[in-house]
Amino acid sequence: MTYGKNPSSKKRRILSNESKWGYLFILLPLCTFALFTLYPLIDAFIISFQKFKPLKTEWVGFNNYITAFKNSLFYKSIINTIVYTVLTIPLSMMLSFVISILIVPLSKRKQNFFKAAYYLPAIASGVALSFVWKWIYDPLPTGLLNRIVHFFGVENQNWLGSSKTSMLSLVLMALLSSHGTSIIIYIAALLGIDNTYFESADIDGATFFQKLHYIVLPLVKPTTVFLLITGVIGSFQVFQNAYLMTGGGPDNSTTMVGLLIFNNAFTYFDYGQACAQALVLTAIIALFTFIQFKVTGDGVEY
Amino acid sequence: MALYKNYSKKEKKKRYLRDGIIMLVLLLLAITTLFPIYYMIISSFGEPVEAGAASYSILLRNPTLNSYKFFFDYSKYSYRWILNSFIVAGVVTVTNVLFATTAGYAFAKLRFAGNKVIFFIILVAMMIPYQVTQVPLYILVVNVLKVKDTYFALVAPSLVTAYNIFLAKQFIGSLPSEIIEAAKIEGCSQPKLLVKIIMPLSKTVMAVMAITTFMGSWNTFFWPFLVTSEEKMQTIQVGLKNFSFANTTYFAPMMAGATVSALPMFILFFSLQKYFLEGVTVGAVKG
Numbered sequence: 001m002t003y004g005k006n007p008s009s010k011k012r013r014i015l016s017n018e019s020k021w022g023y024l025f026i027l028l029p030l031c032t033f034a035l036f037t038l039y040p041l042i043d044a045f046i047i048s049f050q051k052f053k054p055l056k057t058e059w060v061g062f063n064n065y066i067t068a069f070k071n072s073l074f075y076k077s078i079i080n081t082i083v084y085t086v087l088t089i090p091l092s093m094m095l096s097f098v099i100s101i102l103i104v105p106l107s108k109r110k111q112n113f114f115k116a117a118y119y120l121p122a123i124a125s126g127v128a129l130s131f132v133w134k135w136i137y138d139p140l141p142t143g144l145l146n147r148i149v150h151f152f153g154v155e156n157q158n159w160l161g162s163s164k165t166s167m168l169s170l171v172l173m174a175l176l177s178s179h180g181t182s183i184i185i186y187i188a189a190l191l192g193i194d195n196t197y198f199e200s201a202d203i204d205g206a207t208f209f210q211k212l213h214y215i216v217l218p219l220v221k222p223t224t225v226f227l228l229i230t231g232v233i234g235s236f237q238v239f240q241n242a243y244l245m246t247g248g249g250p251d252n253s254t255t256m257v258g259l260l261i262f263n264n265a266f267t268y269f270d271y272g273q274a275c276a277q278a279l280v281l282t283a284i285i286a287l288f289t290f291i292q293f294k295v296t297g298d299g300v301e302y
Numbered sequence: 303m304a305l306y307k308n309y310s311k312k313e314k315k316k317r318y319l320r321d322g323i324i325m326l327v328l329l330l331l332a333i334t335t336l337f338p339i340y341y342m343i344i345s346s347f348g349e350p351v352e353a354g355a356a357s358y359s360i361l362l363r364n365p366t367l368n369s370y371k372f373f374f375d376y377s378k379y380s381y382r383w384i385l386n387s388f389i390v391a392g393v394v395t396v397t398n399v400l401f402a403t404t405a406g407y408a409f410a411k412l413r414f415a416g417n418k419v420i421f422f423i424i425l426v427a428m429m430i431p432y433q434v435t436q437v438p439l440y441i442l443v444v445n446v447l448k449v450k451d452t453y454f455a456l457v458a459p460s461l462v463t464a465y466n467i468f469l470a471k472q473f474i475g476s477l478p479s480e481i482i483e484a485a486k487i488e489g490c491s492q493p494k495l496l497v498k499i500i501m502p503l504s505k506t507v508m509a510v511m512a513i514t515t516f517m518g519s520w521n522t523f524f525w526p527f528l529v530t531s532e533e534k535m536q537t538i539q540v541g542l543k544n545f546s547f548a549n550t551t552y553f554a555p556m557m558a559g560a561t562v563s564a565l566p567m568f569i570l571f572f573s574l575q576k577y578f579l580e581g582v583t584v585g586a587v588k589g
Contacts, residue, residue, distance in 0.1 A: 119578070132560060
């Protein structure tokens with residue numbers, strides 16, 4: 001093997017060799033990405049300007065968007081989604097934070113025990129959990145939740161079947177089956193706080209709540225922001241529980257945007273409408289994420 | 303952790319009281335959280351009778367496996383569903399770990415034109431809600447490629463996810479470049495470098511990716527539900543949903559089916575708990 005006369009050409013040879021491998025290493029992921037993410041994404045924009053028909057698809061301009069904004073159910077589903085998010089995310093985060101604070105002083109073994117216990121529902125499939133919760137919410141007096149509220153003197157409720165309680169039922173289910181992840185993330189953040197902060201606070205005679213307020217909360221803020229933003233993004237896309245538990249009913253009281261889009265696409269096969277609504281949803285999510293970043297301030301990196 | 307007050311020896315009673323209350327609160331909340339799963343498993347051992355006659359006892363009485371039998375007898379493909387889930391989750395896990403690590407290494411350590419731009423595009427695409435791509439993806443797989451009811455349709459869209467590439471890139475990026483330089487000077491080729499040096503050093507992140515990917519694929523309902531109409535090709539989650547919609551009043555068999563669908567994950571969780579819990583934090587906490 002002979003190398004070029006000056007060192008720079010040798011270097012170029014190594015570089016080109018390196019980039020050759022670089023392209024080879026990303027080839028398959030890139031093809032998958034282009035075919036199953038990038039192409040559908042571009043196609044979604046195109047479909048949103050079309051009316052899908054089995055034989056001939058026609059261009060309809062902004063019609064799908066206009067229909068979406070004139071549709072009262074679309075607004076209702078957005079409001080439902082916001083209500084669901086506002087009820088679920090802050091409560092779930094507060095609950096997770098309190099639980100993490102309580103777990104942190106325990107011994108490693110107890111910590112692991114509780115981490116596992118709180119995380120377990122997150123591993124069970126959503127379909128399996130939705131079955132169990134359906135029976136917990138059984139409207140008959142023998143239903144579990146009905147027996148519990150009856151104990152406190154509250155009368156029988158048709159939990160999922162009445163528009164008064166259907167949304168609350170979905171919220172309760174989300175609260176009790178999805179906080180495991182945030183608890184584990186909070187614990188990791190809490191364990192990362194340097195002990196010297198607390199030692200100097202002790203010298204100043206700070207109380208437990210003062211330490212919590214002036215040390216813990218500011219230091220776990222990046223974690224809180226992360227959980228808030230990912231939580232809101234996830235919550236805006238929620239589909240499965242509404243689909244399996246209530247199907248959006250009664251009277252569309254639990255129709256979330258995700259479910260509405262699904263129905264438009266795969267029940268009514270109005271692909272154009274579904275894509276237009278999905279793109280509006282994307283814009284809403286982007287807007288909310290932007291606002292949250294602004295409100296919670298900078299200094300959070302990913 | 304000195305967030306809590308350190309009681310002196312004289313105040314022992316106070317300390318016990320505080321620790322006792324903390325344990326009590328944690329146990330109560332844990333019981334509430336675990337109750338649905340406990341209820342699912344306990345009820346699955348009940349008799350397969352219609353809801354009116356079923357007992358909703360929260361204690362285990364006269365356990366029987368008849369409800370499991372009822373669930374498996376419902377469709378002649380019920381065992382196939384479990385097999386399908388294992389095949390799909392297995393394939394997706396292997397390809398994700400392999401290709402995400404390879405691509406992650408390229409993005410983190412190799413210099414080539416477009417490296418940063420391509421990675422950025424992948425990252426941005428990760429933020430797009432799945433509702434946007436679901437319709438075009440469905441049309442592509444079902445109408446254009448015409449591969450409905452095949453393993454290819456079940457597996458293809460998640461062969462390697464942007465999230466896993468991101469994870470691998472973050473992790474491998476934190477490995478010291480000196481090792482790679484040294485290996486290159488020794489005359490180590492890129493594929494050999496990847497397999498002999500990068501992969502052994504990335505075992506943790508590979509294990510985490512394997513577990514989260516397997517779990518995600520096993521539990522996924524939406525995509526298999528869209529692209530399978532033949533019972534033979536359905537996964538356990540889709541089969542379970544169909545079973546429940548056909549047998550709305552059979553409480554115990556439904557719980558048996560739910561337990562069947564969740565059990566492999568529980569077994570995996572208890573044997574590899576460390577990696578599961580690590581998997582939760584690895585994407586959230588920088589490192």
